[in-house]
Amino acid sequence: MSREQHHKIAAERGPVTVGIVTVSDTRTEADDLNGQFLTRELAVAGHRLALYKIIKDEPEQVSAALDAAFVAGVQVLLFNGGTGISQRDTTYDALAAKLEKTLPGFGEIFRMLSWEQVGAAAMLSRAVAGTYKGMAIFSTPGSTKAVVLAWEKLIAPELAHIAWELVR
Template sequence: MGTDAHRAAAAERGPVSLGVVTVSDTRTPDDDSNGLWLREHAEAAGAVVAGYRVVRDEPDEVRAAVDELVSAAQVVVVNGGTGISRRDTTFDTLAGMLEKTLPGFGELFRMLSWEQVGAAAMLSRATAGTYRGAVVVSVPGSPKAVALAWEKLIEPELAHLAWEVGR
């Protein structure tokens, strides 16, 4: 079965359930533009938003949010905390949780980021993988990075990702 057949089979399964986690020491649900943008675009793509959380960049909070959302969502998009500053712990937290990694996601994200930010793309630790029957995708917290990841990588393969992890 080729990729086109996989996508067709995935589309027949109905809407994808999606969770959104914003990792930020400063954002709240009232001013989380990335979380709002992701939820609006997910719904426009036909997905059902199964949960949304804003958590501080603390490993226990990130872990708890992902643990909660994978029970309700086929795909969880985490934004924020992927850089290399002292407070950026999302990648490290998820690296200890992911059961299967999707190295191609991070590679493609950095390749596409190169076109926007040049060599600074190497500072991103965007990643993806499977965890407890869901796909978890982690992207930087800048609005441009969130839009790039969603528009070029996540949304085009959303149903396919959900179908693959669920079969």
């Protein structure tokens, strides 16, 4: 089956149920530009937002967000923040330990595209994707440019296809 056929079948399944988790020690709903951007984009594309959370970069909060997304019936869960290398950045570690299947291409392509925006600093990103309990998980850096890049170039074009692949 061709890529186009996959996309056609996936689109026929209807809207995708998505969750958004912003990982930050300081952001609130009022100033969470990433959450606001993703929420708008999902609505424009006709997808359903089933979960939105802002959590601290603590492994137990990351795990709790995964569990809440599963209970909410999320198909694709978008994390933003906590993917760097500072002492507070633990999101990658918490997620990587839970992923059942990894999608290494996501992080590889994300860093390649980031190179065009930030140069060698792209190597500091630990963007990661994979599956957990039947959900696709994507984790990006917390900068708005990174979230927009990942959404527009990688996640949005394949969102319905990803959700379909999880259940076929």
